[in-house]
Amino acid sequence: MLTIKDLIVRYPKAKENALNKVNVTMNKGEFICVLGKSGAGKSTFIRTINRLQVPSSGKIIWDDLDLTSLSETKMRKVRSDMVMIFQHFNLIPRMTVFQNTLTGSFGQRPPYKNMLGIFSEEERTRGIEALKEVGLENHMDKRVELLSGGQKQRVGIARALLQDPQILLGDEPVASLDPTTSRTIFEILKRIHEERQLLSIVNIHDVHLAKEFATRIIAFREGELMFDGKPDEVNDKIFAEIYQ
Numbered sequence: 001m002l003t004i005k006d007l008i009v010r011y012p013k014a015k016e017n018a019l020n021k022v023n024v025t026m027n028k029g030e031f032i033c034v035l036g037k038s039g040a041g042k043s044t045f046i047r048t049i050n051r052l053q054v055p056s057s058g059k060i061i062w063d064d065l066d067l068t069s070l071s072e073t074k075m076r077k078v079r080s081d082m083v084m085i086f087q088h089f090n091l092i093p094r095m096t097v098f099q100n101t102l103t104g105s106f107g108q109r110p111p112y113k114n115m116l117g118i119f120s121e122e123e124r125t126r127g128i129e130a131l132k133e134v135g136l137e138n139h140m141d142k143r144v145e146l147l148s149g150g151q152k153q154r155v156g157i158a159r160a161l162l163q164d165p166q167i168l169l170g171d172e173p174v175a176s177l178d179p180t181t182s183r184t185i186f187e188i189l190k191r192i193h194e195e196r197q198l199l200s201i202v203n204i205h206d207v208h209l210a211k212e213f214a215t216r217i218i219a220f221r222e223g224e225l226m227f228d229g230k231p232d233e234v235n236d237k238i239f240a241e242i243y244q
Protein backbone atom coordinates (compact mmCIF):
# COMPACT_ATOMS: atom_id res chain seq x y z
CA MET A 1 0.00 0.00 0.00
CA LEU A 2 1.28 3.45 -0.94
CA THR A 3 -0.05 6.26 1.20
CA ILE A 4 0.48 9.92 0.39
CA LYS A 5 -0.22 12.22 3.33
CA ASP A 6 -0.55 16.00 3.18
CA LEU A 7 1.99 16.13 0.36
CA ILE A 8 3.15 19.61 -0.62
CA VAL A 9 5.68 20.33 -3.35
CA ARG A 10 6.77 23.88 -4.10
CA TYR A 11 9.52 24.51 -6.62
CA PRO A 12 12.16 27.12 -5.77
CA LYS A 13 10.98 30.66 -6.52
CA ALA A 14 7.48 29.41 -7.48
CA LYS A 15 4.55 31.49 -6.16
CA GLU A 16 2.17 28.52 -5.89
CA ASN A 17 2.55 24.95 -4.70
CA ALA A 18 2.88 22.47 -7.59
CA LEU A 19 1.12 19.95 -5.32
CA ASN A 20 -1.05 21.25 -2.52
CA LYS A 21 -1.87 18.99 0.46
CA VAL A 22 -2.43 15.83 -1.55
CA ASN A 23 -3.87 12.86 0.35
CA VAL A 24 -4.39 9.54 -1.40
CA THR A 25 -3.88 5.81 -0.76
CA MET A 26 -3.10 3.41 -3.59
CA ASN A 27 -2.98 -0.38 -3.51
CA LYS A 28 -1.24 -3.18 -5.34
CA GLY A 29 -3.39 -4.45 -8.18
CA GLU A 30 -4.68 -0.97 -9.04
CA PHE A 31 -3.99 0.49 -12.47
CA ILE A 32 -4.36 4.20 -11.79
CA CYS A 33 -4.41 6.77 -14.57
CA VAL A 34 -3.62 10.33 -13.57
CA LEU A 35 -5.40 13.09 -15.49
CA GLY A 36 -5.15 16.85 -15.46
CA LYS A 37 -4.40 19.63 -17.87
CA SER A 38 -0.89 20.80 -18.57
CA GLY A 39 0.76 22.16 -15.44
CA ALA A 40 -1.78 20.53 -13.09
CA GLY A 41 0.93 18.62 -11.21
CA LYS A 42 0.77 15.11 -12.72
CA SER A 43 4.45 14.81 -13.45
CA THR A 44 5.43 16.32 -10.09
CA PHE A 45 3.21 13.74 -8.39
CA ILE A 46 4.85 10.79 -10.18
CA ARG A 47 8.37 12.15 -9.71
CA THR A 48 7.81 12.81 -6.02
CA ILE A 49 6.71 9.22 -5.40
CA ASN A 50 10.01 8.09 -6.90
CA ARG A 51 11.84 10.84 -5.00
CA LEU A 52 13.22 12.27 -8.22
CA GLN A 53 11.55 15.33 -6.72
CA VAL A 54 11.91 16.03 -3.00
CA PRO A 55 8.67 17.00 -1.24
CA SER A 56 8.45 20.30 0.62
CA SER A 57 6.37 18.62 3.33
CA GLY A 58 4.11 15.63 3.90
CA LYS A 59 4.73 11.90 3.87
CA ILE A 60 4.96 9.08 1.34
CA ILE A 61 4.56 5.70 3.03
CA TRP A 62 5.20 2.44 1.17
CA ASP A 63 4.36 -0.72 3.15
CA ASP A 64 5.04 0.99 6.53
CA LEU A 65 8.28 2.63 5.36
CA ASP A 66 8.23 6.42 5.38
CA LEU A 67 10.09 7.23 2.15
CA THR A 68 10.37 10.90 3.06
CA SER A 69 12.66 10.15 5.99
CA LEU A 70 14.74 7.28 4.56
CA SER A 71 18.48 7.64 4.09
CA GLU A 72 19.71 7.64 0.48
CA THR A 73 21.14 4.11 0.97
CA LYS A 74 17.81 2.70 2.16
CA MET A 75 15.99 4.70 -0.50
CA ARG A 76 18.11 3.01 -3.17
CA LYS A 77 16.67 -0.34 -2.11
CA VAL A 78 13.10 0.99 -2.10
CA ARG A 79 13.65 2.71 -5.42
CA SER A 80 14.44 -0.66 -6.93
CA ASP A 81 10.80 -1.61 -6.14
CA MET A 82 9.72 1.21 -8.44
CA VAL A 83 10.27 1.65 -12.13
CA MET A 84 9.61 4.65 -14.28
CA ILE A 85 8.52 4.62 -17.91
CA PHE A 86 9.27 7.99 -19.52
CA GLN A 87 7.70 9.94 -22.36
CA HIS A 88 11.02 10.19 -24.19
CA PHE A 89 12.08 6.64 -23.34
CA ASN A 90 15.46 7.59 -21.72
CA LEU A 91 17.36 4.93 -23.63
CA ILE A 92 20.99 4.97 -24.72
CA PRO A 93 20.66 5.53 -28.50
CA ARG A 94 23.87 3.87 -29.70
CA MET A 95 23.45 0.76 -27.61
CA THR A 96 21.45 -2.22 -28.79
CA VAL A 97 17.97 -3.21 -27.69
CA PHE A 98 19.46 -6.01 -25.58
CA GLN A 99 22.13 -3.81 -23.97
CA ASN A 100 19.52 -1.19 -23.08
CA THR A 101 17.27 -3.87 -21.62
CA LEU A 102 20.05 -5.27 -19.45
CA THR A 103 20.66 -1.85 -17.88
CA GLY A 104 17.39 -2.46 -15.99
CA SER A 105 19.30 -4.78 -13.67
CA PHE A 106 22.18 -2.33 -13.03
CA GLY A 107 20.86 -1.19 -9.65
CA GLN A 108 21.12 -4.74 -8.29
CA ARG A 109 24.69 -5.47 -9.48
CA PRO A 110 28.21 -4.40 -8.54
CA PRO A 111 29.18 -1.26 -10.53
CA TYR A 112 32.32 -2.85 -12.01
CA LYS A 113 30.23 -5.55 -13.71
CA ASN A 114 28.03 -2.84 -15.20
CA MET A 115 31.04 -0.90 -16.45
CA LEU A 116 32.65 -3.97 -18.00
CA GLY A 117 29.36 -5.33 -19.35
CA ILE A 118 29.72 -8.67 -17.58
CA PHE A 119 26.43 -10.58 -17.44
CA SER A 120 25.74 -14.12 -16.26
CA GLU A 121 23.85 -16.60 -18.40
CA GLU A 122 20.88 -16.20 -16.05
CA GLU A 123 20.88 -12.41 -16.46
CA ARG A 124 21.01 -12.76 -20.23
CA THR A 125 18.13 -15.24 -20.16
CA ARG A 126 16.06 -12.80 -18.10
CA GLY A 127 16.84 -10.08 -20.64
CA ILE A 128 15.63 -12.28 -23.50
CA GLU A 129 12.49 -13.22 -21.55
CA ALA A 130 11.73 -9.53 -20.98
CA LEU A 131 12.16 -8.80 -24.69
CA LYS A 132 9.83 -11.69 -25.51
CA GLU A 133 7.22 -10.18 -23.18
CA VAL A 134 7.21 -6.98 -25.24
CA GLY A 135 7.59 -8.78 -28.59
CA LEU A 136 11.06 -7.47 -29.43
CA GLU A 137 13.14 -10.64 -29.26
CA ASN A 138 13.79 -10.48 -33.00
CA HIS A 139 15.27 -6.97 -32.72
CA MET A 140 17.63 -7.53 -29.81
CA ASP A 141 20.84 -6.70 -31.69
CA LYS A 142 19.49 -3.52 -33.33
CA ARG A 143 20.69 -0.14 -32.07
CA VAL A 144 17.75 1.57 -30.40
CA GLU A 145 18.24 4.77 -32.41
CA LEU A 146 17.00 2.78 -35.42
CA LEU A 147 13.69 1.84 -33.79
CA SER A 148 10.25 3.47 -34.04
CA GLY A 149 8.86 5.35 -31.02
CA GLY A 150 6.59 2.45 -30.07
CA GLN A 151 9.47 -0.02 -30.29
CA LYS A 152 11.62 2.29 -28.15
CA GLN A 153 8.91 2.40 -25.51
CA ARG A 154 8.74 -1.40 -25.57
CA VAL A 155 12.48 -1.46 -24.83
CA GLY A 156 11.74 0.93 -21.94
CA ILE A 157 9.19 -1.56 -20.62
CA ALA A 158 11.55 -4.56 -21.06
CA ARG A 159 14.24 -2.64 -19.17
CA ALA A 160 11.71 -1.94 -16.39
CA LEU A 161 10.84 -5.64 -16.15
CA LEU A 162 14.46 -6.56 -15.40
CA GLN A 163 14.17 -4.51 -12.25
CA ASP A 164 11.39 -6.83 -11.04
CA PRO A 165 9.31 -3.91 -9.75
CA GLN A 166 6.30 -3.71 -7.47
CA ILE A 167 5.31 -0.20 -8.50
CA LEU A 168 5.21 0.92 -12.11
CA LEU A 169 5.23 4.67 -12.68
CA GLY A 170 4.54 6.15 -16.10
CA ASP A 171 5.20 9.80 -16.86
CA GLU A 172 3.13 10.24 -20.01
CA PRO A 173 4.53 7.07 -21.61
CA VAL A 174 2.43 7.42 -24.76
CA ALA A 175 2.46 11.20 -25.23
CA SER A 176 4.93 10.94 -28.15
CA LEU A 177 3.14 8.07 -29.90
CA ASP A 178 0.30 7.81 -32.42
CA PRO A 179 -3.11 6.50 -31.23
CA THR A 180 -2.65 2.91 -32.47
CA THR A 181 0.82 2.57 -30.99
CA SER A 182 -0.38 4.19 -27.74
CA ARG A 183 -3.08 1.55 -27.42
CA THR A 184 -0.53 -1.24 -28.04
CA ILE A 185 1.73 0.16 -25.32
CA PHE A 186 -1.20 0.35 -22.90
CA GLU A 187 -2.16 -3.24 -23.73
CA ILE A 188 1.39 -4.36 -22.91
CA LEU A 189 1.48 -2.32 -19.69
CA LYS A 190 -1.89 -3.67 -18.57
CA ARG A 191 -0.91 -7.28 -19.30
CA ILE A 192 2.33 -6.93 -17.34
CA HIS A 193 0.47 -5.12 -14.56
CA GLU A 194 -2.04 -7.97 -14.23
CA GLU A 195 0.50 -10.79 -14.49
CA ARG A 196 2.64 -9.28 -11.73
CA GLN A 197 -0.14 -7.67 -9.68
CA LEU A 198 1.69 -4.35 -9.63
CA LEU A 199 0.59 -0.96 -8.43
CA SER A 200 0.65 1.05 -11.67
CA ILE A 201 0.33 4.84 -11.70
CA VAL A 202 0.39 6.38 -15.15
CA ASN A 203 0.03 10.01 -16.29
CA ILE A 204 -1.90 10.37 -19.49
CA HIS A 205 -3.58 13.07 -21.56
CA ASP A 206 -5.85 10.68 -23.50
CA VAL A 207 -9.01 10.35 -21.42
CA HIS A 208 -10.43 7.59 -23.65
CA LEU A 209 -7.40 5.36 -23.10
CA ALA A 210 -7.50 6.14 -19.38
CA LYS A 211 -11.16 5.18 -19.13
CA GLU A 212 -10.58 1.97 -21.05
CA PHE A 213 -7.52 0.71 -19.18
CA ALA A 214 -7.59 2.21 -15.69
CA THR A 215 -9.18 0.53 -12.69
CA ARG A 216 -9.19 3.93 -10.99
CA ILE A 217 -8.72 7.51 -12.17
CA ILE A 218 -7.37 10.41 -10.17
CA ALA A 219 -7.15 13.96 -11.45
CA PHE A 220 -5.31 17.10 -10.46
CA ARG A 221 -6.19 20.71 -11.03
CA GLU A 222 -3.73 23.43 -10.03
CA GLY A 223 -1.93 21.04 -7.71
CA GLU A 224 -5.09 19.87 -5.91
CA LEU A 225 -6.38 16.32 -6.13
CA MET A 226 -9.86 17.14 -7.44
CA PHE A 227 -11.16 13.72 -8.54
CA ASP A 228 -10.64 10.15 -7.35
CA GLY A 229 -13.01 7.52 -8.64
CA LYS A 230 -13.92 4.78 -11.08
CA PRO A 231 -13.30 5.30 -14.80
CA ASP A 232 -17.02 5.31 -15.64
CA GLU A 233 -17.55 8.16 -13.15
CA VAL A 234 -15.55 10.45 -15.46
CA ASN A 235 -18.61 11.85 -17.25
CA ASP A 236 -18.85 15.04 -19.32
CA LYS A 237 -19.27 17.18 -16.20
CA ILE A 238 -16.18 15.76 -14.44
CA PHE A 239 -14.25 15.93 -17.71
CA ALA A 240 -15.09 19.64 -18.04
CA GLU A 241 -14.08 20.28 -14.42
CA ILE A 242 -10.73 18.55 -14.91
CA TYR A 243 -9.86 20.42 -18.08
CA GLN A 244 -11.57 23.80 -17.59
Ligand SMILES: Nc1ncnc2c1ncn2[C@@H]1O[C@H](COP(=O)(O)OP(=O)(O)OP(=O)(O)O)[C@@H](O)[C@H]1O
Pocket residue numbers: 011012014018036037038039040041042043044045
Ligand atom coordinates in the same frame (compact mmCIF):
# COMPACT_ATOMS: atom_id res chain seq x y z
N1 LIG B 1 11.52 22.07 -12.32
C1 LIG B 1 10.55 22.97 -12.10
N2 LIG B 1 10.83 24.19 -11.59
C2 LIG B 1 9.86 25.10 -11.36
N3 LIG B 1 8.55 24.85 -11.59
C3 LIG B 1 8.21 23.66 -12.10
C4 LIG B 1 9.19 22.66 -12.39
N4 LIG B 1 8.54 21.56 -12.89
C5 LIG B 1 7.24 21.87 -12.90
N5 LIG B 1 7.03 23.11 -12.44
C6 LIG B 1 5.73 23.79 -12.27
O1 LIG B 1 4.94 22.99 -11.41
C7 LIG B 1 3.58 22.91 -11.87
C8 LIG B 1 3.20 21.46 -12.13
O2 LIG B 1 3.98 20.98 -13.23
P1 LIG B 1 3.94 19.46 -13.71
O3 LIG B 1 5.02 19.27 -14.72
O4 LIG B 1 3.91 18.57 -12.55
O5 LIG B 1 2.51 19.43 -14.44
P2 LIG B 1 1.90 18.34 -15.42
O6 LIG B 1 0.47 18.18 -15.04
O7 LIG B 1 2.73 17.13 -15.44
O8 LIG B 1 2.00 19.09 -16.83
P3 LIG B 1 2.24 18.48 -18.32
O9 LIG B 1 0.99 17.73 -18.67
O10 LIG B 1 2.41 19.71 -19.17
O11 LIG B 1 3.47 17.63 -18.27
C9 LIG B 1 3.51 23.81 -13.11
O12 LIG B 1 3.07 25.09 -12.71
C10 LIG B 1 4.94 23.86 -13.59
O13 LIG B 1 5.19 25.07 -14.27
